[in-house]
Amino acid sequence: MAEQKMEIRGITVYWSRKRIKNLYIKIKAPEARVMVSVPLHTSDRALTDFIEEHWQWIEAKRQEVLSGAEAGGSEGQREYISGERHALWGEWYEMRVERSLKRPLTELRDRELYMRVPAHSTVEERRRQLDLWYRQQLEEALPEVAARCEARVGREAAEWRFRRMKTRWGSCNIQKKRIWLNIQLAEKPADCLEYVVTHELTHLHEAGHNKRFWGLMDTFYPDWRRAKKLLNE
Numbered sequence: 001m002a003e004q005k006m007e008i009r010g011i012t013v014y015w016s017r018k019r020i021k022n023l024y025i026k027i028k029a030p031e032a033r034v035m036v037s038v039p040l041h042t043s044d045r046a047l048t049d050f051i052e053e054h055w056q057w058i059e060a061k062r063q064e065v066l067s068g069a070e071a072g073g074s075e076g077q078r079e080y081i082s083g084e085r086h087a088l089w090g091e092w093y094e095m096r097v098e099r100s101l102k103r104p105l106t107e108l109r110d111r112e113l114y115m116r117v118p119a120h121s122t123v124e125e126r127r128r129q130l131d132l133w134y135r136q137q138l139e140e141a142l143p144e145v146a147a148r149c150e151a152r153v154g155r156e157a158a159e160w161r162f163r164r165m166k167t168r169w170g171s172c173n174i175q176k177k178r179i180w181l182n183i184q185l186a187e188k189p190a191d192c193l194e195y196v197v198t199h200e201l202t203h204l205h206e207a208g209h210n211k212r213f214w215g216l217m218d219t220f221y222p223d224w225r226r227a228k229k230l231l232n233e
Contacts, residue, residue, distance in 0.1 A: 090189030
């Protein structure tokens, strides 16, 4: 069947009907093109509902692909070595890695992201070192952002935690009022952190992504659509 396309939340989704049993989503590198394979007798409404249901995954996967293209390779291909480019708060910096017997260090030096690493460090060890630095940037930025968002939303988190997540920018345990943030938010423009924090706090009012939830988001953070779009760029 001929490929068709539709616009959803400002992103073009390409889809085609095939002789298959289930719907499948693929994010094609390097442009992060969203492609959906659809069973022959699936209704347009079911297709749209399926895409909306998986939108958070789509956004996260698109960002992973786009970040890899910007840095010269996918996340799995990064080696965390001199010459690679990595972002902080939406700004890109060239990495310079120095192997040393001194204690590990990560810091910005002018337009350079400097990492001092153990002499025989592995790719995974260097990734963890950079992740720790991103976490520290989030921990420093969060108190001011959280206080501002909590005042607007009228709800407070009992606990904030950080980790690398593959398919989400944040998550909220409503009963425990515990919110997790993806450490990779430190790579994105600061408005993205405010959007995600507001989003997760809003779940303390409304658990689902329904009409009431997005209405509350319009009230608490009217500019959320622009901030959300930044997560896809």
